[in-house]
Amino acid sequence: QYEKLGTSLLELFDHIKAGGNMLVLCPPEPDTYLKLVSDKMGIRDVGATRYRVEGLRFKSGFMIGGKDRDIEVSDPFDSALSVTLEEGAAVHIVSADDKEMPLLWEYAYGDGKVVFYNLNFFEKVYRGFYCAAYSLLSDVCVWPVINGSAFYIDDFPSPVPAGEGEFIQRDYHMDIKTFYTNVWWPDIEELWKKHGIRYTGLVIEDYSDENQAPFEGNDDLQRFRYFGNKLLDDGGEIGFHGYNHMPLVPEDFDYKNQFDTYRQWKSREDMRLSIEELNRFCTWLFPKEKFQVYVPPSNILSEEGRQILVEDFPQIRAIASIYFPGEFEYSQDFMVSEDGMIETPRIISGYIIGSYMETGAISELNFHYVNSHFQHPDDVLDTDRGAQEGWEKLKNRLTEYTDWLYESAPDIRNLTGSEMAGAVQRYYYLEPRITRQENEIHISLSNFSDEAWLFTRINEGLLESVEGGTAVETADGLYLLKAESSELVLKLTEQTGGD
Ligand SMILES: [Zn+2]
Structure with a gap:
């Protein structure tokens, strides 16, 4: 209920415009306050009724194993907002039906970004979906994995x-x-x-x-x-x-x-x-x-x-x-x-x-x-x-x-x-610290023993080289990083022709 935020809602969007990022975890009530800011989140129009999502369809390759795939939803209900989006919205997941209701998209607002989850399912079985959405927010996102x-x-x-x-x-x-x-x-x-x-x-x-x-x-x-x-x-x-x-x-x-x-x-x-x-x-x-x-x-x-x-x-x-x-x-x-x-x-x-x-x-x-x-x-x-x-x-x-x-x-x-x-055990104790210096990302690993595995999503730039380990792309923009040392340096080049 964005209404509860009152005027601080506008301050929030000023913050995004200046370079902040926001993940909308849950579709808000379609009240007048949402309508006040919806264009800043890539939404052109919001309907008054909720949409029943019976299946998920991936429109991009941002998640492993998703590409060209529909998955049925086990317990569908009127879960999603009915929306039409602005041209500039990059849509990753839609409903698996003729209407293809957008369920996950990202939208650049000023110098910042909004990632909007219109999914509304919060069982443990969807954790990785939220993790993937979160990783779209900043220029680079790094987290340990088990592999x-x-x-x-x-x-x-x-x-x-x-x-x-x-x-x-x-x-x-x-x-x-x-x-x-x-x-x-x-x-x-x-x-x-x-x-x-x-x-x-x-x-x-x-x-x-x-x-x-x-x-x-x-x-x-x-x-x-x-x-x-x-x-x-x-x-x-x-x-x-x-x-x-x-x-x-x-x-x-x-x-x-x-x-x-x-x-x-x-x-x-x-x-x-x-x-x-x-x-x-x-x-x-x-x-x-x-x-x-x-x-x-x-x-x-x-x-x-x-x-x-x-x-x-x-x-x-x-x-x-x-x-x-x-x-x-x-x-x-x-x-x-x-x-x-x-x-x-x-x-x-x-x-x-x-x-x-x-x-x-x-x-x-x-x-x-x-x-x-x-x-x-x-x-x-x-x-x-x-x-x-x-x-x-x-x-x-x-x-x-x-x-x-x-x-x-x-x-x-x-x-x-x-x-x-x-x-x-290795995954659980690993603590990465990330710092960015221009076109280099430095990853410092605490509790590193012999090897470690991390996911790195790169949203701005392309990965050119890795020092201290190796990387393979496992999904669009998502790299599986093998750390062979506790200090890694990722060198990026600027994306050409992209955003
Ligand atoms: Zn048994």
């Missing part, structure tokens, strides 16, 4: 997952066990061959519902050895999922009657002993491996469970749960927690990558330059996860995703779970 792509396979290796093999029988005329060995794994391995994906498999020792020590354990080792060694031979890694699939929650944890088949652990000690049994089992199978990554069963982890991991299993350096918040799930940001645990959330999952996940994937490529995906072998058995479509279709959908990912971000590094943890 990593990780694929996790939950419940793998594990005993043959329970579940009806109805669709496997229908399409392949074989039992589940044979299907995993002869069809599913070779197909999954294809993606490693094609893109260099390095899988992190998360072990479940036994699908029992024991919730109290002593544990029976599993002595059927053949399957674990077979798949585990295949995974390791392909440059992958093995981490912990659980002794069984019961989340590490104590008896008083409230599942709100939603997980009827889950049993809760009798005591803290039983939780601890279950991980100890898993550790014994994994060490026996893979004596050379270090198990550094923990994925909570069903992405649920209690405070007590987390504490056990931190205090009793110091070899576990990272928890890989999920990025987007849910009702019960342990949701995370990419960071190092105060107790030293590295939080490496997974962003998307499964074989049916819908519009919400597509949005999240683009968003995070542009924010952290990260991809993090998990799948389960038993996704092919579960009708909620698309089983009836048949494996061929599910596989093609995942392949479509990976093709898009590596085409959009060919320079992204394939990492295992523990390598992702290392990358998050």
